[in-house]
Amino acid sequence: MPAMMGKAKTQQQLINNLQIEFEKDYISTICIYDSAVPCLSWENNSFGSFREYVKSFYIQESTFAxxxxxxxxxxxxxxxxxxxxxxxxxxxxxxxxxxxxxxxxxxxxxxxxxxxxxxxxxxxxxxxxxxxxxx
Structure with a gap:
C-alpha cells in the first residue's frame, strides 16, 4: 500500500510540474508594451503622477454637500x-x-x-x- 501512495504522489507532482510549465509558456506569450515613455496617465494629467491622482481624488471628494x-x-x-x-x-x-x-x-x-x-x-x-x- 505505501508503494502505491508514493506512486500517486509522484504522479501528482508530475502533473503539477506540467501545469506549471504550461502556465509559464502561456504567460511568456503575452506581449508587454515596452516603451521609454510612461504609458499610464491619470485623467487631466499626462505625467502619470500618483500624487496628482490623489490630489484630484480628494478634490472630487469635496463636492459632497x-x-x-x-x-x-x-x-x-x-x-x-x-x-x-x-x-x-x-x-x-x-x-x-x-x-x-x-x-x-x-x-x-x-x-x-x-x-x-x-x-x-x-x-x-x-x-x-x-x-x-x-x-
Missing amino acids: WYNLIWHTKSVLQFSICSWMAVMERLKTADELLKHNITVPSICGLCHCAPESVSHLFFECSYSFSIITHI
Whole structure:
C-alpha cells in the first residue's frame, strides 16, 4: 500500500510540474508594451503622477454637500469620523447590526422608547436631544 501512495504522489507532482510549465509558456506569450515613455496617465494629467491622482481624488471628494460640515479644520477628529460614518450609514446601530444577523436589543439604549437607528439617535431621541440642548 505505501508503494502505491508514493506512486500517486509522484504522479501528482508530475502533473503539477506540467501545469506549471504550461502556465509559464502561456504567460511568456503575452506581449508587454515596452516603451521609454510612461504609458499610464491619470485623467487631466499626462505625467502619470500618483500624487496628482490623489490630489484630484480628494478634490472630487469635496463636492459632497456635507463635506465642509464634517471635515473642517476646527473639528475634533473623533466627531468628524462619527459624523462621516453616520452620513455613510456605517454606524453600528441596532438596526444595522440586525441587518447582518447580529442579535442585539433593537430598542434605543438611551431613551428606551424607539428602535435604535442613526436617524433616531441624531434626530428623534429625546435623551440625545436633551444632551445637545444643554451643550
